Amino acid sequence: MSANAxxxxxxxxYPKGAPGADNFEIIEEAIPTPGPGEALVRAIYLTVxxxxxxxxxxxxxxxxxxxxxxxxxxxxxGQIVESNAEGFAKGDYVTAHTGWQTHGIADGRDLRKLDPxxxxxSTSLGVLGMPGLTAYFGTLDVLRPKAGDTLVVNAASGAxxxxxxxxxxxxxxxxxGIAGSKEKCDFLTGELGFHAxxxxxxxKDMAAAMKETCPxxxxxxxxxxxxxxxxxxxxxMAFGARVAICGQIAQYNDTEQAMGPRNLRHFLVKRATLRxxxxxxxxxxxxxxxxxxxxxxxxxxLKYREDIVEGIEKAPDAFAGLMxxxxxxxQLVRIGEDPSRG
Amino acid sequence: MSANAxxxxxxxxYPKGAPGADNFEIIEEAIPTPGPGEALVRAIYLTVxxxxxxxxxxxxxxxxxxxxxxxxxxxxxGQIVESNAEGFAKGDYVTAHTGWQTHGIADGRDLRKLDPxxxxxSTSLGVLGMPGLTAYFGTLDVLRPKAGDTLVVNAASGAxxxxxxxxxxxxxxxxxGIAGSKEKCDFLTGELGFHAxxxxxxxKDMAAAMKETCPxxxxxxxxxxxxxxxxxxxxxMAFGARVAICGQIAQYNDTEQAMGPRNLRHFLVKRATLRxxxxxxxxxxxxxxxxxxxxxxxxxxLKYREDIVEGIEKAPDAFAGLMxxxxxxxQLVRIGEDPSRG
Numbered sequence: 001m002s003a004n005a006x007x008x009x010x011x012x013x014y015p016k017g018a019p020g021a022d023n024f025e026i027i028e029e030a031i032p033t034p035g036p037g038e039a040l041v042r043a044i045y046l047t048v049x050x051x052x053x054x055x056x057x058x059x060x061x062x063x064x065x066x067x068x069x070x071x072x073x074x075x076x077x078g079q080i081v082e083s084n085a086e087g088f089a090k091g092d093y094v095t096a097h098t099g100w101q102t103h104g105i106a107d108g109r110d111l112r113k114l115d116p117x118x119x120x121x122s123t124s125l126g127v128l129g130m131p132g133l134t135a136y137f138g139t140l141d142v143l144r145p146k147a148g149d150t151l152v153v154n155a156a157s158g159a160x161x162x163x164x165x166x167x168x169x170x171x172x173x174x175x176x177g178i179a180g181s182k183e184k185c186d187f188l189t190g191e192l193g194f195h196a197x198x199x200x201x202x203x204k205d206m207a208a209a210m211k212e213t214c215p216x217x218x219x220x221x222x223x224x225x226x227x228x229x230x231x232x233x234x235x236x237m238a239f240g241a242r243v244a245i246c247g248q249i250a251q252y253n254d255t256e257q258a259m260g261p262r263n264l265r266h267f268l269v270k271r272a273t274l275r276x277x278x279x280x281x282x283x284x285x286x287x288x289x290x291x292x293x294x295x296x297x298x299x300x301x302l303k304y305r306e307d308i309v310e311g312i313e314k315a316p317d318a319f320a321g322l323m324x325x326x327x328x329x330x331q332l333v334r335i336g337e338d339p340s341r342g
Numbered sequence: 343m344s345a346n347a348x349x350x351x352x353x354x355x356y357p358k359g360a361p362g363a364d365n366f367e368i369i370e371e372a373i374p375t376p377g378p379g380e381a382l383v384r385a386i387y388l389t390v391x392x393x394x395x396x397x398x399x400x401x402x403x404x405x406x407x408x409x410x411x412x413x414x415x416x417x418x419x420g421q422i423v424e425s426n427a428e429g430f431a432k433g434d435y436v437t438a439h440t441g442w443q444t445h446g447i448a449d450g451r452d453l454r455k456l457d458p459x460x461x462x463x464s465t466s467l468g469v470l471g472m473p474g475l476t477a478y479f480g481t482l483d484v485l486r487p488k489a490g491d492t493l494v495v496n497a498a499s500g501a502x503x504x505x506x507x508x509x510x511x512x513x514x515x516x517x518x519g520i521a522g523s524k525e526k527c528d529f530l531t532g533e534l535g536f537h538a539x540x541x542x543x544x545x546k547d548m549a550a551a552m553k554e555t556c557p558x559x560x561x562x563x564x565x566x567x568x569x570x571x572x573x574x575x576x577x578x579m580a581f582g583a584r585v586a587i588c589g590q591i592a593q594y595n596d597t598e599q600a601m602g603p604r605n606l607r608h609f610l611v612k613r614a615t616l617r618x619x620x621x622x623x624x625x626x627x628x629x630x631x632x633x634x635x636x637x638x639x640x641x642x643x644l645k646y647r648e649d650i651v652e653g654i655e656k657a658p659d660a661f662a663g664l665m666x667x668x669x670x671x672x673q674l675v676r677i678g679e680d681p682s683r684g
Contacts, residue, residue, distance in 0.1 A: 223606075226604060226606055226607070227604065230606070245606050245607075245609045245610050246610070247610070248604075248606055248607045248610065251607060257603045257604075258603070258604040259601045259602065260601065260602070260603075260604045261599045261600070261601060261602075262568060262569065262590070262600040262601065262602045264565075264568055264572070264590055264616075264618075265568070265587075265590045265593060266618075267587045267616060267617065267618030268587050268588070268589070268590065268618035268619070268620065269618070270618065271618050271619065271620060271623060272617070272618055273615065273616065273617045273618075274606075274609060274615065274616040274617075275609065275613075275614070275615045275616075276608075276609030276610035276611070276612065276613050276614055277610070277613065278610065278613060
């Protein structure tokens with residue numbers, strides 16, 4: 001391994017079921033040189049996100065599949081090494097979509113400049129990045145909770161769920177979080193101000209647990225997970241309930257079509273609404289979202305937690321662990337020195 | 343059987359699975375006398391509707407269950423025999439919720455006066471009644487089709503579906519109807535101006551049939567049926583699709599929880615919206631709906647078809663047949679002379 005090489009994680013094979021380190025390999029190559037309008041970016045943090053699982057299959061999802069032999073896609077937070085991109089200079093902290101590699105070439109239009117005095121640059125991949133914006137627009141635009149509403153969110157200690165719950169709490173909702181350990185549940189009520197939690201790994205009758213924690217029914221359900229948990233939520237909807245489908249991670253590793261109860265009748269009885277969301281659709285309003293999220297972080301109303309592992313070789317395992325809920329907070333991989341952190 | 347008796351159909355037992363004549367019995371009793379503010383109404387037409395199946399079980403649906411031993415619920419079109427209700431006189435044609443009986447007492451607030459010169463009074467239970475209004479608000483308020491959109495509706499020759507499709511056609515949509523016989527399909531394209539049809543009883547691969555008839559995907563899906571047909575529609579949604587859940591008749595006779603593929607992921611990928619509807623929620627706008635529907639009928643833009651059987655003793659079979667799609671057009675039961683029909 002040379003200090004002057006670009007190390008990158010490429011996809012070796014499409015996973016069958018759960019992804020593993022054996023689906024990836026790390027290779028080295030010469031550090032590339034930026035062309036006109038481009039910049040060379042040194043990655044400091046990689047992000048692993050559930051949506052990536054959807055790219056790791058030959059068929060199309062909402063985007064092109066990840067190609068075998070190519071660097072694994074993804075956003076990074078890093079620092080510019082060399083710039084031909086207008087408005088960006090060596091040393092600037094930026095986000096870019098250069099994927100899982102130490103050094104990547106980004107078009108200037110792909111760069112977002114970061115101010116490390118706002119918040120640590122790692123937050124640009126979490127609470128002040130796509131996950132935070134997903135939570136922001138998904139909660140305020142799709143679910144539109146009113147004060148007094150009961151909102152339920154799953155994967156609640158994760159990058160999206162934790163922000164959904166806190167935005168709803170700030171808006172005066174009763175917030176119930178579903179998470180996969182006592183430690184996570186304690187964090188939700190103790191640190192993030194959730195009103196109640198359900199530990200899904202310890203809950204046999206999810207519908208009963210929801211009934212208990214949501215005595216007036218669920219007005220807003222933010223779904224990152226899908227599966228039996230979501231069946232139980234449908235059973236417990238209040239009249240006029242809104243459901244945001246943000247992710248269905250329970251199915252992403254499936255090798256066969258999962259089956260579940262036909263339960264659309266609940267939407268009729270409760271006059272409920274369901275909508276699928278992808279943050280890109282609010283592209284024109286990212287500035288608004290980032291401004292408000294940053295303000296809430298500065299005021300202390302919005303908290304975040306990161307789960308950072310070290311070393312690019314850990315990226316495949318971090319990704320595989322994310323799919324099983326092993327992370328606790330936004331899962332990141334630090335692959336280079338972060339001079340912005342004092 | 344006495345000409346001076348009230349004949350009524352009462353529920354004898356809750357059906358297990360498909361309802362049948364043995365779940366009902368016909369009894370006779372003295373014709374009742376209206377109290378203050380009430381009217382005695384002679385029923386001319388009974389309506390049988392899919393929602394009634396939901397009442398024929400002990401548990402609650404969106405309304406109280408039908409009680410054993412009591413007259414079967416439902417709206418009727420008839421004529422006032424004796425009135426203590428302000429604004430209503432003997433001989434007036436009205437609708438009322440007096441159920442499956444020849445003579446019933448209605449509170450004046452339950453009566454809707456009919457003008458037989460507008461349209462035959464039987465239409466007050468179909469195209470100019472709850473089914474027509476369901477189609478009107480479900481299409482215009484829930485699906486909000488734009489000219490050029492592709493709209494798919496199932497149970498398309500039925501009371502609701504036929505109106506949904508025609509409203510969408512009037513609005514400039516490409517309209518695809520799903521129905522259960524060649525005769526029904528021919529009626530949809532030949533009489534009602536649908537652009538394409540799918541005969542679900544002759545179609546093995548519904549998803550492929552939808553792909554063929556909806557080459558640009560389904561923008562609007564009006565669902566009266568549910569089940570595998572709806573799975574196929576979800577597979578074929580266009581970006582930004584809207585789904586209205588009006589009924590799930592495929593499940594109403596189920597004795598066990600039906601299972602189907604977990605397919606909410608499509609709502610994420612296509613950023614689709616689903617909403618359950620019940621016409622009562624537009625109660626304040628019924629006049630608007632009836633005015634526009636009546637205008638379309640008068641202009642010939644909106645057509646309707648009725649399937650009328652004769653005799654109150656046929657009501658249970660008509661209802662059972664409706665649940666299997668044996669009717670062709672709005673299913674009604676004529677149980678008395680209709681002097682308004684020349």
